[in-house]
Amino acid sequence: MRALVLAAFVFVTGCGFFTVYRDTDVPISSKAVFDVEQYMGLWYEVARFPVPFQRGCVGVTAEYALRDDGTVSVLNICRDPDGNESARISGTAEVVGPGRLKVRFGSVPFVAGDYWVLWTDEDYQTAVVGSPNGRSGWILNRTPQIRADRLQAARDILTFNGYDVSQLKETAQ
Numbered sequence: 001m002r003a004l005v006l007a008a009f010v011f012v013t014g015c016g017f018f019t020v021y022r023d024t025d026v027p028i029s030s031k032a033v034f035d036v037e038q039y040m041g042l043w044y045e046v047a048r049f050p051v052p053f054q055r056g057c058v059g060v061t062a063e064y065a066l067r068d069d070g071t072v073s074v075l076n077i078c079r080d081p082d083g084n085e086s087a088r089i090s091g092t093a094e095v096v097g098p099g100r101l102k103v104r105f106g107s108v109p110f111v112a113g114d115y116w117v118l119w120t121d122e123d124y125q126t127a128v129v130g131s132p133n134g135r136s137g138w139i140l141n142r143t144p145q146i147r148a149d150r151l152q153a154a155r156d157i158l159t160f161n162g163y164d165v166s167q168l169k170e171t172a173q
Helices: 002-013 148-160
Strands: 041-048 058-066 072-079 085-097 100-105 113-120 126-130 137-141
Touching: 041 148, 072 100, 113 148, 126 148, 137 148
Parallel strands: none
Antiparallel strands: 041 058, 041 137, 058 072, 072 085, 085 100, 100 113, 113 126, 126 137
16 A cells, blocks of 8 residues: 555646656646546556556556536556556545646645646547656557557657657556
C-alpha cells in the first residue's frame, strides 16, 4: 500500500526524477469541445510513456464516473502479467477547462495533477491524454485492442503536441 501512495504522490507532484517526454517549448492544447459525460466509463490503456508508478503494469484500466457534485471519480487498476490485479488507486478529478482536469488521489492530500484530454475521436472510443509538463501521456481505448488507424491518429496527436513518440510503449492487454 505504501508503494501505491508513493506512486500517487509522484504522479500528482511530477517529481523531478520523471523523464520529460515532450518538448515543452511546443504549445500543448487540450480538446476544445470536450463532453465530460461522453468521456465517462471504462477505458483500456493501450500505450503509455513509462512512469515509475506503472512499472510492471499490464492490463491497465481507468474508469471514470460523474459524481453528483460535478466532480469525476477516478479508479485506476494495474494488473500483473498473470492478469491478477496488483494495484488500484482511486481519486477524484475536477474539470477546470475544456478537456482539462485536475486529478487528486485521497492518499495524497493537497496535491493535484494536470490531466489533459488532448484528443478523442468523434464517438469517444479512443483518447489521448497528456500533461503540460510532458512527464506523462497515455493512449486509451474503449476496448483492449485498438484499430491501427486510431493508434496512428493518437500517435500523430502526441507528436503535434511535442511528444517524442519513439519513447511510447504499448501496454499488453
